[in-house]
Amino acid sequence: MKMQNPITPVLSKAMLDAHSALGVFFGAILYIICFSGTLAVMVAEFSLWEDPSGPFQSSYSPAQHERLMENAYVAAKEAGFDHAIYVVGPSAEEPRITVTGYTDLGDYKQWQADAEGNLLPMANTGWTQFMSFHHYQLSLPRPFGLYVVGLAGAIMIASLFSGLIAHRRIIKDAFRLRIGGSDRLTNADIHNRVGVWALPFHLIVALTGSLLGLASLFIGIVGYAAYDGDEDKVYEILFGSHPEDVETVAPLPDVRAVLASIESTKPGTEIVWIGYDHVGTAGQMVHVATAEPGHLSRAEMWTFAPDGTFHHKAGYTDGSIGMRIYGMLAPLHFGTYGGLPLKLIYVFLGSGLTLIVATGVNIWLARKRTQGYRKPRLERAWAILVWGQIPAFALAALTELLDVAPALPVYWAVTILPLALAYTKLEVPTLATGARLIGGILLVTLAVLHGLIWRDYPLVDAMVIDIALAALGALLLWRSVPRTKAAELSLKAAE
Amino acid sequence: MSLTTILPIAAALGLSAGGLVLAHRAWAARRRAAAGVAGAIALWAASTAIWAETFGAEIGIALALETGALVAFAGILMRAERRPDRDRKERILPPPPPEPGQRWRGFARFMISGPLAFAAAMAVSVLMATSAPTDPQTRLVIAGLSVPTLWAVLMLYSMAEKRMLRSSMYMSIIIASVTAYSLLPKDPT
Structure with missing residues (x-):
């Protein structure tokens, strides 16, 4: 008995029309986001390329970090960016230590640091920062840029679904790639083969990208609908409570005790960054992001009291299902969990996604041309x-x-x-x-x-x-x- | 990278390629394809198991999907057909006459599949975030992921539905129902 194709010609035609409309109206935005996203996979490598002057180091000791933090606090206080201080790196991919001081309004100033803990002017990586900002926000101000990129992710998901349903010959053509002959056929074969065989990757990056873009809007709406407009309550459910606003001056936290506590709990864990919130006050907290072997998350977040006492963990590696999924979103989107070989795979598959968008519009234009409507x-x-x-x-x-x-x-x-x-x-x-x-x-x-x-x-x-x-x-x-x-x-x- | 990592990677890639070969044979044979497809699925499952065993389930499954796509592309590129270029004469027709009300219909469809579908997707997701029977963190994250997914599905539905009144009515009913539910008095426990 011949199996009936569950996708009727009418449904297929309707989906093809929807697929074409999405591609034609949003093709330019999707193409720009996919292109910049393919570049953004290599953001750490481009940052090193743009300013290879260093200083670079592969690791540093808790004592060195303590010295660096003392210097960072002095510099950040002088510059007025001492509400929170984050020390990022060094990592295998970017052997640079970056120090960022924040005001309570979120404005920031950056430095880099050497192995002795001395602060130096930030590396000149204007192009890399632009490229990354362009992919995150399409060069638009926050939060609108994030929403536009989130919208593009949803359109990408809709395009993938509709493309799949519209493609009635999906099995018949699964292994065919015809190059040359007619432009339209070449474009169609590339579009369909790349679209089908890399579908899981494309769905993953579209879904994670869309959520990363729309997250703040969603949290705001949940806060408005369920918590009397208090979105901080939603953030508290996810990440725990904020440190208290206590202005009393206090010594810097005991970071050696913090790092020793993590090392004894999870030996060999890689420290990704260390953050000091409400730094230098009695209400200060220390956050440490770690990458644990076998987990996708690159930023399991531990929170400690200033004396080094463990406070709580975000649970990206061992918490609720929701937090574990949350911890996977950014690594799955940017391909940061497998070193350079995985990044190269992401560049290849990301180029494929960019190619799908380009060929998709080409097919539509060619169809119009052959129909006589140039x-x-x-x-x-x-x-x-x-x-x-x-x-x-x-x-x-x-x-x-x-x-x-x-x-x-x-x-x-x-x-x-x-x-x-x-x-x-x-x-x-x-x-x-x-x-x-x-x-x-x-x-x-x-x-x-x-x-x-x-x-x-x-x-x-x-x-x-x-x-x-x-x-x-x-x-x-x-x-x-x-x-x-x-x-x-x-x-x-x-x- | 040590030999204990390289060998499983090579085995997983080999199994992935083997799965592709079996799938291709089943595809080319057309008849008695079920055995080939089953064999391909078995090899892909074995490849995924090796990735998961070597790098842990979280990383391994993602790597299996990504390298699987790479292996497939390599296979398809190897058997790409090259065809001679053809010069085709293009037809030039006058542009089709605009249908009356086409612009308004386009605008209405845009509004239904854009803002209205987004509002409906957001309404259902907010309901999930506040009321789904699981822990608060999980329901927030799952609801967050459902926003773009539901929006995409509703967007496609409203674009494919010929009768716009019907699609806009369904979405309005979703939004109204969720809003009404959220206004109901809740048990404080």
Whole structure:
């Protein structure tokens, strides 16, 4: 007996229409978020690349931390950022110690520290910070940027569901990848194969990203609906109570006792960061984030009283099911639980997601074209946006490197201004080739200049990224060089 | 990385690739495919078990899914068909005449699948966050995860539903019911 396909043609058609509408209306936002997210996976590595001058260390002792904290408290108090102080790192991925002092309004100032606990000016990582901020908030102010990114995550989930239901030949085409022939078929095969085989990854990053973006809105609404508008009560359910506001001056907490307590409870646990809340007052608390082997969470949070007495644990590794899921969200989204090999897998799969968005809109445009309804301006604008992301990020990095302009306005100028070319008569392949050519030149220039400017700091991570940028730039240049008919034919024969 | 880690990784990747080969054979054979599919699922399960045993269940299952996708891509890329480029003559038709009221219908559908579907998803999630029969932390996190998922489902439903009045009515009923429930006097215990 032949099994009936549970997805009827009517449902499939309805889902295809919904899938197309979502892609066409939100394609640009989804593409920008996926592209920047793929880059943001390597945020620690890019931070080292952007400023490889150090100081770097792989670890430090409790005594060194105590000395660093004393210096940090003095510096933060002088600067007026001493409400809370967080000391992050060093870790295997980013062997840099970053100290952040906060005011009670959440404004902050950052330093980096050496092995002796001396505070130094913060590393100059403007491009990396922009790239990360751009992915988190789409360069928009908080909290609206977070909501837009959360919305994009929900749209991505809807697109994945609808794409799956719309695809009636999902089994029949499961192993087919046809390249060449018609553009629409090539785009469709890439779109569908990547979309289906990496579906679990795509669902995970869309769902976790959406929740990370919409979390504060959801907590605000729950607080409004169930706790008389007091969202702090919702945060207390999740993370425990805030330290008391007691202004009485007190000595800094006994961090040696804190670290000794963690080491005796969970030997070999990696310390990710140490935070001091209401620092230097009688109500102060110490929070320590740890990464435990075998757990996805990279920030199990322990809270201690100033004398080193254990107060409570967030439970990301051993608490309620909800807290364990919560602890997994960020690592699953950013791929921070498996070192560099996993990050490279995330970059590959993230590129796949970016490709799905790009090919999705391409398929729609091609369908319109074959139906006879060309949308030339939209075709040109889409090609400019898709191929323009590499020049935009590359030029932003270059201007930060040369210290001539901040990354944010440069990125947006390169992303938006060329869209005016959509109103010209230029052909789509010409625009795409032009963007590839400019992107290639910028990447090679960036790699060479970076190597020259930082030649006295030969950090392996930075050199590997320079080589990768130069190789990607060379590839783009090679793909954008016009070929003679003979070269084209010999290339095809070779293929 | 020690040999005790490299060997299980190699075995898990091998099993994952073996599962892909069996799945491909079942796909290509078309007939008597059930045995092949069952074999593929068994190999993928074994691969997942090795990942989980080596790195713990939390990390292992995630790694199994991610490396599984990589192995699949490698397999599909290896047997990609290259086709000669074709020059196709394009048809140029005049743009279709706009249907009367199309813009308003589009706007109404946008409002139903956007703000209204979001409100309905949020209402159900808030209800879960406050009333689901589990501990408060778990119901908050599960409810938080259900916001984008429910919104996505309702968004698709409202976009696929031809009769907009029906979809907007269903969502309004959800919002009204949850609001009414939240206003009911609660037992303080």
